[in-house]
Amino acid sequence: MHTQSDRGSYYRASANRVSAYPSLKGDIKADVCVIGGGYTGLSAALQLREHGLSVALLEAESIGWGASGRNGGQVCQGLNMAHEDLAAKVGRPTADALWQMSLDSVELVRTLINKHQIDCDLKHGVLHVAAKPGHSADIEAAVAYKQEVLGYQDVAYIKPADVQEMLGTERYYGGEHFTNALHLHPLNYALGLATAAEQAGVQLYEHSRVTDYQSGRTTQVSTSVGNVSCQYILLACNGYLGPLEKRIAxxxxxxxxxxxxxxxxxxHLVQRINRADVAVADSRFVINYFRLSGDNRLLWGGGETYTSRFPSDIRSFVQQHMLALYPELAQYRIDYGWGGTLAITLNRMPHFERVDQSLFVAHGYSGHGVALATLGGKLMADALAGSAQGFDQFAAVPTPSFPGGTLLRWPGLVAGMLYYSLRDRFF
Known part of the structure; x- marks a missing residue:
């Protein structure tokens, strides 16, 4: 086992550039201090500059070092909670608004890429597939609901035989095709946002780990070698929050x-296993997901762990999941294997909160991070600038704490994940 690094990442190896922003040294002032250099923080910083506010962004490692530079690159409409369940919790108008914002989040990513000419291997189409025959009816019903109740037509049900032909395997049993969804090189997208933020006047600092902060009447963010005096703090740490803010951890x-x-x-193999060049995610609880890179590599995600340590051989750990679907890929070399940490919530909806008068947070994207984190940053910035409707609608969704808090959440989660992984395997 070993701790985290992105040195083995294909994304890092194929990055458009190496980010090289200075570390914070000494004391500076800004209207807003953003903590975290991933999608949430970079999107927030860009939007804050559009509102005319000065921004300092502090990243503990390098830009895109966390999940924003390591993920599966899928940018898809929708939320993890069923629309009917969401409406029962927050009312139909707010549920409808949240659905619309999930659509807007994909368009925001597309707009930022086009506006700032970000070279990130942008492609189109995401396919959610049934991993078991019994899942197909649920997927078909979900498509019908989106079309008939939500009025969303950029989604189609794909019959089992057609999915099997599209993906060159008999192990999938129907699918939900989001034709207007995207997939991309996630690190190059993050680096492109950073370039745009820098050009807009954001002060970007890498290797500037925040050790403490005060929010309220006196607001200051501290690192070991410098401080930021500011009016507002935006927390954009997601799975790397650690003990920094115990009120929301x-x-x-x-x-x-x-x-x-x-x-x-x-x-010839690419045409057989993914002829439409879509990003794919299956219906297992611990999902398999895959897509093709810009240079025709198969990028395959699979397997999870729940401690701070990674498997010693990530390539073999993931390869077993890939070969279960495509045994013929055993003859091809695995060039890269890497992992990253994301944050989930109990209800799998993102957690947005104004913790106090000076402190905002958006995190817990639960696997929808490319789109929703980009949107989360924008909504935090808008709320701080006085347009809080979108932020408040997400904040209206109750986010329960994990039982036992940070101390006891891990064994409970592992027990739950083990149960669902067994269901993936045997039921």
């Missing part, structure tokens, strides 16, 4: 997910 649970990248695959 129990709302999320950090978990680890892993990805491999094969060598570039021949065109």
């Amino acid at each position: 129990g709302k999320i649970m950090p978990i680890n997910n892993f990805i491999l990248a094969t060598e570039p695959l021949p065109d």
